[in-house]
Amino acid sequence: MSKTRALGLTTLVAAAGLVLGSGWAAASPSGQDPVLAPASGDAVAMATKISHADATNRLRAAGITWSSSGGCSDRNRPNCTSFTQVNLATIQGAITLKNASRCGLNVTGGTETGHASGTYSHWNGYKLDFGLSSCLDNYVKGNFASIGGSKWKAPSGNIYYREGNHWDVVFYSCGC
Numbered sequence: 256m257s258k259t260r261a262l263g264l265t266t267l268v269a270a271a272g273l274v275l276g277s278g279w280a281a282a283s284p285s286g287q288d289p290v291l292a293p294a295s296g297d298a299v300a301m302a303t304k305i306s307h308a309d310a311t312n313r314l315r316a317a318g319i320t321w322s323s324s325g326g327c328s329d330r331n332r333p334n335c336t337s338f339t340q341v342n343l344a345t346i347q348g349a350i351t352l353k354n355a356s357r358c359g360l361n362v363t364g365g366t367e368t369g370h371a372s373g374t375y376s377h378w379n380g381y382k383l384d385f386g387l388s389s390c391l392d393n394y395v396k397g398n399f400a401s402i403g404g405s406k407w408k409a410p411s412g413n414i415y416y417r418e419g420n421h422w423d424v425v426f427y428s429c430g431c
Contacts, residue, residue, distance in 0.1 A: 306339065310341050320360070321362040333367060336365050337365050340380050348424075348429045349362065364421065366378055381426055387421060411429075
């Protein structure tokens, strides 16, 4: 979490009136309220949601494209590609992937309806789908640990699943 600063337990308790058990830490993204997350960094307890416009601005600035079979961004239509209610860490994770891999990335699935449900789902802002490319295939398979079933795990804990026509990625963290 390079863009966060850790808060001491005393500060957290005083500021939020919370008592935390061991194994938890608080982080405060610059200018925002503290976010509670497991200290190990293995999962995200709470996430900052951003708008579709904010997400597309960040992706565009990083040179990441997106497309939809319906040519739309309506979250409630499965043939659209939406970033409404996406986690900031998910967008940051895509940017980290782009910078580390030096691959051209095209997002083909975001937070729109039509994906599988679950806590770490597309709808809840944790997952993006990326179009296939030999560059991305080689990067993921060459740099991450195979965990079976066409899945690879990055050191950040993010999971890359190579489905038939795309990479389905769950971003537990930005990988920054």
